[in-house]
Amino acid sequence: MTVNAPTKDQLKQWDEEDPLNWTRAEFEIPDARKCGGKVDGETVYFCGNSLGLLNKRARQHMMEELDVWSTSAVTGHFKHPHGRPWKTLADPMLPVIAKLLGAKESECAHSSTLTTNMHTLLTTWYAPTPKRWKIVIERGAFPSDWYAAQSHPGLHRNVLSDEQIENAILAVEPREGEELLRTVDILKVIEDNKDEIALVWLPMVQYYTGQVLDIAPMVKKTHEAGALFGLDMAHGIGNIKMHLDDWGVDFAVWCTYKYLNSGPGGTGGFFIREGLSDNGRRLAGWWGVNPKTRFDMTEEFDPTPGAQGYMQSNTGVLGSIPLLATLELIDKVNFDNLRAKGDRLTGALDALLKQSKYYIPADKLPKEEDDTKIGFHIITPELPNRGSQLSLFIHPAKKGIMPRVFEKMVDRGLVGDERFPYVIRLAPMALYNTFQDVGRAAEIVEEALAEVEAEGLGK
Numbered sequence: 001m002t003v004n005a006p007t008k009d010q011l012k013q014w015d016e017e018d019p020l021n022w023t024r025a026e027f028e029i030p031d032a033r034k035c036g037g038k039v040d041g042e043t044v045y046f047c048g049n050s051l052g053l054l055n056k057r058a059r060q061h062m063m064e065e066l067d068v069w070s071t072s073a074v075t076g077h078f079k080h081p082h083g084r085p086w087k088t089l090a091d092p093m094l095p096v097i098a099k100l101l102g103a104k105e106s107e108c109a110h111s112s113t114l115t116t117n118m119h120t121l122l123t124t125w126y127a128p129t130p131k132r133w134k135i136v137i138e139r140g141a142f143p144s145d146w147y148a149a150q151s152h153p154g155l156h157r158n159v160l161s162d163e164q165i166e167n168a169i170l171a172v173e174p175r176e177g178e179e180l181l182r183t184v185d186i187l188k189v190i191e192d193n194k195d196e197i198a199l200v201w202l203p204m205v206q207y208y209t210g211q212v213l214d215i216a217p218m219v220k221k222t223h224e225a226g227a228l229f230g231l232d233m234a235h236g237i238g239n240i241k242m243h244l245d246d247w248g249v250d251f252a253v254w255c256t257y258k259y260l261n262s263g264p265g266g267t268g269g270f271f272i273r274e275g276l277s278d279n280g281r282r283l284a285g286w287w288g289v290n291p292k293t294r295f296d297m298t299e300e301f302d303p304t305p306g307a308q309g310y311m312q313s314n315t316g317v318l319g320s321i322p323l324l325a326t327l328e329l330i331d332k333v334n335f336d337n338l339r340a341k342g343d344r345l346t347g348a349l350d351a352l353l354k355q356s357k358y359y360i361p362a363d364k365l366p367k368e369e370d371d372t373k374i375g376f377h378i379i380t381p382e383l384p385n386r387g388s389q390l391s392l393f394i395h396p397a398k399k400g401i402m403p404r405v406f407e408k409m410v411d412r413g414l415v416g417d418e419r420f421p422y423v424i425r426l427a428p429m430a431l432y433n434t435f436q437d438v439g440r441a442a443e444i445v446e447e448a449l450a451e452v453e454a455e456g457l458g459k
């Protein structure tokens with residue numbers, strides 16, 4: 001599908017007519033020089049998929065929490081001048097989160113961080129037997145997921161042999177010469193190993209390529225095999241709409257500092273499908289106790305029904321409060337509108353980039369030995385298999401020029417992110433990026449490549 005690239009005037013007009021154009025003013029846009037650039041003014045910030053921006057209301061909430069801590073200290077847990085008692089801080093967040101996930105509120109918990117939550121869930125639901133012990137995961141997984149998945153079989157030396165532990169990971173990957181995962185290939189791996197698989201662990205959105213996976217058929221296949229399906233939604237939540245209940249996902253984790261702007265290291269969360277039995281393997285903590293009896297401090301563990309019964313520690317207020325402002329904003333504008341704008345922004349970026357003289361179409365990709373000319377191709381798939389991210393693969397790959405191109409972008413105030421060895425990710429955020437940001441970003445990509453070309457590609 002070719003979309004006509006918009007002109008500068010069109011981009012300006014789209015911003016003026018955009019019913020969501022007011023949300024940008026809710027955010028603090030970083031300064032280009034402070035981000036390492038050589039120009040004055042605001043950045044074109046296309047890195048909200050790595051760390052979302054500070055919401056002005058989040059700053060206000062944060063100052064208020066510091067004041068409550070200062071003036072009211074421990075009593076802030078129960079009585080709060082702004083109506084946000086710390087012991088129930090997550091309560092107003094969960095309905096919005098549940099809606100984003102297509103889940104019930106009782107299936108969601110706001111707690112801890114992504115990797116730690118993944119370990120908690122795997123400790124409970126990865127219970128291998130000598131007959132069923134394998135974990136399906138993608139080879140290009142975000143390293144934390146890969147390390148976490150790799151580490152679990154070794155915790156079961158009482159049931160698994162050394163050889164089984166060694167061979168527990170079944171890595172799915174794109175076909176030779178391809179960049180994206182194919183649903184049929186994943187289904188085949190599950191089918192071919194159906195008696196030995198205990199768990200399938202996949203991402204909602206692949207972080208490097210921006211590919212949105214087709215989850216429903218994979219869950220179905222996993223369940224037919226008699227295994228459980230876990231989902232990493234780090235790049236899904238707040239980006240694309242999910243339907244965890246309809247898809248039948250067993251459990252899932254997310255972080256909130258990417259598309260949901262909770263601040264560096266902000267509190268994440270997890271989902272557990274209603275009715276999923278833990279077979280008595282729960283990692284318990286006092287925050288999993290029913291709120292009605294939690295502060296009775298008895299020996300008896302009386303869990304909250306659903307996912308919240310698996311929480312362990314009390315809510316980190318300072319790491320959680322910034323999330324509230326973005327969730328309130330999303331609730332106000334309606335996520336479907338946000339997603340539609342995200343698609344328009346990403347579509348405009350895609351169309352503009354494809355107009356570049358440095359753009360290499362998929363059917364013209366050089367063979368490795370012929371890869372000598374500077375340029376880029378886009379590895380992210382078309383709609384519906386993408387959200388708000390485009391991954392640019394920089395050529396010539398063997399010259400390793402991606403970091404040089406990236407630096408020239410930062411010089412000009414475009415903050416994306418570099419993913420070694422070859423990729424630059426650009427993620428326009430519907431909450432705070434504009435169509436004119438998209439126009440400027442496409443110009444900067446062109447200028448950066450031209451500058452590196454003029455300097456020479458090196459040996």
Ligand SMILES: *Cc1c(COP(=O)(O)O)cnc(C)c1O
Pocket residue numbers: 113114115116142144145203207232234235255268
């Ligand atoms: C961002 C991200 C993480 C980060 O994990 P933390 O525990 O929050 O540090 C893990 N997995 C994926 C897929 C991610 O995108």
